Amino acid sequence: MNKYIFTLLFLIPTWYSYAQQDFEDGLVITNEGDTIKAKIENKDWKKNPESINYQSAKGTSASYSPTDIKGFFIESSKEWYQSAIMELDKSSLKDGDVVNGRHQIGVKLDTVFLRLLIKGKLSLYTITDENSREHFVIDAGNGLEELRIGKKKVTEEYQGITVKEGVVNLDYWKPQLDAAIADCPSVTYKQRIARYEEKTFVKLITAYNNCNGQSEISYAKPTEKAILNLAFSAGVIQSKMKLDGDDYGRNVNKDPDAFITPYFGFSFDVLLPRNNRSWSISNDLIYRSYNIDDFFKVSQIKILTTLRYRFPSQSNSRFFIGAGLNNGIAVKREIEGKKGNEFMRVHEQGLLFELGLQSKKLGYIFRYESKNGFSPYLETNTVFKNLHFGLTYLLNH
Known part of the structure; x- marks a missing residue:
C-alpha cells in the first residue's frame, strides 16, 4: 500500500484523540475544607498527576496543583487523591x-x-x-x-x-x-x-x-483487575507471495498472482489496568485455507499476538493501533492433490501492524503482515505480504 495512505491511516487516531477530553464526575476538596462537585479530566494516571484539570458546575475551568487543593475524588474509579508536601x-x-x-x-x-x-x-x-x-x-x-x-x-x-x-x-x-x-x-x-x-x-x-x-x-x-474481552472474528486476507531462488535447478514462478481468502476465528483481548484501559494484549486465533495457482494448497491455523493501544474517547468508539507477531501452523498441505513433502516448513512467523476501531460490540480492523510462509519449493526463500480486513463481535460487552 502507498506509504502516504499508511501515514494518513495512522494519523487519524491521533487527530481523534486530541479532540477528546475525558471529563468525569468527581469532587474537589478546597484548602478551606469545602467539597465542590466538578467534572475532572480523568487520565487514569499510571504516574501520579502533577496537576488536574476540572470544570465546575457553573462551567468555569481551572487547573489545580497539590498546593491549590487538599485533594480530589474520581467517581467512576472511586479513587481519592490527597495533596501532600x-x-x-x-x-x-x-x-x-x-x-x-x-x-x-x-x-x-x-x-x-x-x-x-x-x-x-x-x-x-x-x-x-x-x-x-x-x-x-x-x-x-x-x-x-x-x-x-x-x-x-x-x-x-x-x-x-x-x-x-x-x-x-x-x-x-x-x-x-x-x-x-x-x-x-x-x-x-x-x-x-x-x-x-x-x-x-x-x-x-x-x-x-x-x-x-x-x-x-x-x-x-x-481492586484493579485485567478485563478479558472475547469476540468472534471474521474477514478476508489478501496475500502476495514472492520467491527468491531456484528449486534444485528448476525454474519456479517467482511472482504468482495475489489471492484473497476468507478467515474466521476467535479474539481474546486482555485490557490492562490504569491509563483508561488504553493498553491491551490481543490474541486472534484464526483459520484459513488458500490455493496458489491451482498447484499448492494450504490449510492453516494462525495466532496473531499484538500489544495494542486504544486512544482515549468519551464516546463508545475508540480507535486503536498495535504491533506484534504472527505464528502459523500448516495443518494440511497438498501439491497437485498429493500430500506435501515431510521436509517442508510447517511453522511460519512474521511481524504485523494493525489499525482499527472498536464501537460498542463491533470492531473493525486492518492489518499489514510480513512473514515467511509455506511454499511447495524447498530451496527457495519465501516471503508473504498480507493485508487483513476484518470484523470482530464482542461476546461479553
Missing part, C-alpha cells in the same frame, strides 16, 4: 544506576498528589513518580512517612582487584512498618515475609486495621 527518596533503584552512581538523588522535599489505598487507623498511600519509581507512604495519625527502600553497591575483590560488582537491597521500611503495627503482634509476624509491593502492603495494613476484630477502615481503593 513531604520528603521522598528520588534515587534510582535500577541496578545499573546504583553500580555506576547515576541518579542517586537522595531524599528531597516534594509537592505531590498521593493516591489513597486505605484510610483507617493506619492509612496507606502510593505514588509513582516522574521517573516511574513506585513509593509507598503510611500515616498512623502523626504525619505522612515514606516506607523507604534502597540499594547499595557491593564489590568482590581478589588480590586487590575488583572481580565482581552487584547491589544489595536495603529494607529501611521493615523497622518503620514494625513500629507502626507494633500493637498488633499477629500482623507483626506476617510482616517478616512481606515484600515491597502494593499487594503485600494492602493485605498487611488491612489486617492491622482489623486487628481488634472491628474494622477501622473507612475507605479501601477498589
